[in-house]
Amino acid sequence: MSTLVDSLQAAAGLITDGESQLAGIVILSLRVSLSAVSLAALLGLPLGALLAVGRFPGRQTLIIVINGFMGLPPVVVGLLVYLLLSRAGPLGTFGLLFTPTAMIVAQTLLITPIIAALARQIIADAWAETHEQLRSLGAAPWRAALTLLWDTRFSLFTALLAGFGRAAAEVGAVMIVGGNIDGVTRVMTTTIALETSKGDLPLALALGLVLITLVLALNTAAHLMRQWAMRRYG
Amino acid sequence: MMIARQDVFPLELNEVCFASGGQRIIERVSLAIDGHVRTVILGANGAGKSVLMRLMHGLLAPNSGAIRWCGQPERAAAQAMVFQRPIMLRTTAIANVAYGLKLAGMGKSERLAHATEALDKVGLAHLATRPARVLSGGEQQRVALARAWALSPQILFLDEPTASLDPGATHEVERVIGEIAASGCKIVMTTHNLGQARRLADEIIFLHHGRVVEYTPASIFFAAPRSPEAASFMKGELP
Amino acid sequence: MNSLRRNFLAGIAGALWLATLPALAEDKFIVVSSTTSTEQSGLFGHLLPSFEKKTGIKVRVVALGTGQALDMGRRGDADVVFVHDKAAEEKFVTEGFGVERKEVMYNDFVLIGPKADPAGIAGGKDILDALRKIEAAKAPFVSRGDKSGTHAAELRYWKAAGIDLDKAKGPWYRDTGSxxxxxxxxxxxxxxxxxxxxxTWLSFKNRAELTVVVEGDKSLFNQYGVMLVNPAKHAHVKKELGQQFIDWVVSSEGQQSIADYKIGGQQLFFPNAKR
Structure with missing residues (x-):
């Protein structure tokens, strides 16, 4: 119990101190995870729309695979990216291992299926409701897909948030491909893992509270924005 | 948008059949529909009214039989459809109206002008910049009519356009339909509202179990239906 | 709608810009794969700033178990390997993955145990005797089980104590793989x-009932070595920068810096580079 109290105090201290090292770690966490969400959105949203609107052989299989990949173990993704980016691996010449870029790549792979699967569900529902009207107006399937991507933007935003939450919270992948290098690839979750292994449980938990607070704050802002937009656009 | 006006009528259906999930919905329907008159499709629930209209509009393809526009098998371009529940995109009323024109490839300033004019004609110019999804059901249906009208169709299909509306909104929608017809657009409409059919129809297609039982001028149909099915429908014995 | 769409697209563009920002601009750096004992004890935090100040070379430390750290070198993902498992290190060099092994320093292992001391070994000096008593008492024992240098050392001690772990293993021997x-x-x-x-023990905070039960046995000494990854195997290895780091660590300045590192007045690592 005292650990929890210590942690709450330590967390408050960490935030109010504005310790520059913590700020750097938080900024890197945000940079990596927001970048990964952006890339995953660029890949996952069109893929989800294609699966929702398109009719092609192998579509059902692809849907099952993507739904299944929503639960990819971060460690496995990390290992895969590690082997790809390692100097001895196929993409070794770029020297990307142990850089933020490698972490972005790993997190993008991890959350693209989440965003694609959620987007497919959202757009498929919208498609069921609107496809006659859109076809009546002469929209080709690709055009309808684009229209629905825009029309369901508020719901899709929630899918992006889910992806961001997953990216910001995972430790397995970034630990392996980033290496938890101080000042270079050390993010919130790897710092928490490090402090846990040093046995400084109150500090680790305090950092965890900072991370949770951050994710909650972002979600609150997003929620309020979405509510406003829903009221405005129905 | 200047689509060269060419003749699309008559709209001919020849031995058209449609089945879905093992259920035969439209059975060997043959019709020739002319322009300039307002055609109302009547029939009990499940008679196949909506499906027949979707076959005509090209949203469904017949399992057998042929649909021709002025003797040609290609789907006529200048047509539009309004559905029972208006489908509005999450944007302003005017952008919803302009959307169809954008799909037709019209430039931005031209389509805004067209959309403004169409909204004005349905009496909603003052709501142009309001988000469409927060308008009332009647207003949304009029935006849908404006969206269809803006395309300058030669034929407009309406599938139970007032079924979810209150009497006031119904009246407004009927007024707009009358004006669209007066502008020279062919109207094909389904309804289960007999009063509405009396007010709007020039001719009646009566469907029963997927077959055309009667295709007659409205005055004759309402005076004395020839088929026993239509007679019992008029008496309210069919749902 | 258009201004909203513009904002939306601007948001995506901004996020992409974030994604493509170059990794923190540092042209001169090396990657050192090392062990958790050097990183988590805070030694590198003490050592590296002086080296970086002197040479302008940033050192990026990836802390793993010795086995993994050597593997990183084998794959060419590190420029320098700094670990503590003499046999494995010599194998690494013989196989041609490392250029030359230099001894840097040693620290020592300690046997940690609960204050209640169910095996009755507290205060002893002989690690082998202590292990035999733990096995005899079937007292709970946690093993790293991760092919690290410490794990390798532990396995050597069991063997030297004449205990065949494969046979003696039971619920008392807990292999945590961590x-x-x-x-x-x-x-x-x-x-x-x-x-x-x-x-690691000295900087470890969550001790609960644990304390040091056996220490000071000569055989508990734990030698650290440093090696440059062989540029002949991996052409991209930063040979000059890596060599500068190795030369500095074994120089009198580097050795003094190692000796200076203390936690609570206790020296953790004892420099013993042969010059």
């Missing part, structure tokens, strides 16, 4: 014995 810190956390919550390096 780093030094997590293994200590596990031992603290199970009141188990565990072999740890002194550095």
């Amino acid at each position: 780093g030094m810190g997590p293994a200590l956390n596990a031992a603290a919550s199970m009141d188990a014995y565990i072999l740890a390096d002194r550095g």
Whole structure:
């Protein structure tokens, strides 16, 4: 119990101190995870729309695979990216291992299926409701897909948030491909893992509270924005 | 948008059949529909009214039989459809109206002008910049009519356009339909509202179990239906 | 709608810009794969700033178990390997993955155990005798089980004590497959014995009932070595920068800096480079 109290105090201290090292770690966490969400959105949203609107052989299989990949173990993704980016691996010449870029790549792979699967569900529902009207107006399937991507933007935003939450919270992948290098690839979750292994449980938990607070704050802002937009656009 | 006006009528259906999930919905329907008159499709629930209209509009393809526009098998371009529940995109009323024109490839300033004019004609110019999804059901249906009208169709299909509306909104929608017809657009409409059919129809297609039982001028149909099915429908014995 | 769409697209563009920002601009850096004992004890935090100040070379430390750290070198993902498992290191060099092994320093292992001391070994000096008693008492023992240098050392001690772990293993022997810190956390919550390096132990905070039970045995000394990854195997290895780091660590300045590092007045690592 005292650990929890210590942690709450330590967390408050960490935030109010504005310790520059913590700020750097938080900024890197945000940079990596927001970048990964952006890339995953660029890949996952069109893929989800294609699966929702398109009719092609192998579509059902692809849907099952993507739904299944929503639960990819971060460690496995990390290992895969590690082997790809390692100097001895196929993409070794770029020297990307142990850089933020490698972490972005790993997190993008991890959350693209989440965003694609959620987007497919959202757009498929919208498609069921609107496809006659859109076809009546002469929209080709690709055009309808684009229209629905825009029309369901508020719901899709929630899918992006889910992806961001997953990216910001995972430790397995970034630990392996980033290496938890101080000042270079050390993010919130790897710092928490490090402090846990040093046995400084109150500090680790305090950092965890900072991370949770951050994710909650972002979600609150997003929620309020979405509510406003829903009221405005129905 | 200047689509060269060419003749699309008559709209001919020849031995058209449609089945879905093992259920035969439209059975060997043959019709020739002319322009300039307002055609109302009547029939009990499940008679196949909506499906027949979707076959005509090209949203469904017949399992057998042929649909021709002025003797040609290609789907006529200048047509539009309004559905029972208006489908509005999450944007302003005017952008919803302009959307169809954008799909037709019209430039931005031209389509805004067209959309403004169409909204004005349905009496909603003052709501142009309001988000469409927060308008009332009647207003949304009029935006849908404006969206269809803006395309300058030669034929407009309406599938139970007032079924979810209150009497006031119904009246407004009927007024707009009358004006669209007066502008020279062919109207094909389904309804289960007999009063509405009396007010709007020039001719009646009566469907029963997927077959055309009667295709007659409205005055004759309402005076004395020839088929026993239509007679019992008029008496309210069919749902 | 258009202004909203513009904002939306601007948001995406901004996020992409974030994604493509170059990794923190540092042209001169090397990657050192090392062990959790050097990183988590805080030695590198003490050592590296002086080196970086002198040479302008940033050192990026990836802290793993010795086995993994050597593997990183084998794959060419590190420029320098700094670990503590003499046999494995010599193999690494013989196989041609490392250029030359230099001894840097040693620290020592300590046997940690619960204050209750169910095996009755507290205060002893002989690690082999202590292990035999733990086995005889079937007292809980936590093993790293992660092919780290400490794990390799532990296995050597069991063997030297004449105990065949394959036969003697039972519920009392708990193979955690984790780093030094997590293994200590596990031992603290199970009141188990565990072999740890002194550095990690001294900086470890979640001790609960644990304390040092055996220390000071000569055979508990734990030698650290440093090697440049062979540029002949991996052409991109930063040969000059890596060599500068190695030369500095074994120089009198580097050795003094190692000797200066203390936690609570206790020296953790004892420089012993041969010059």
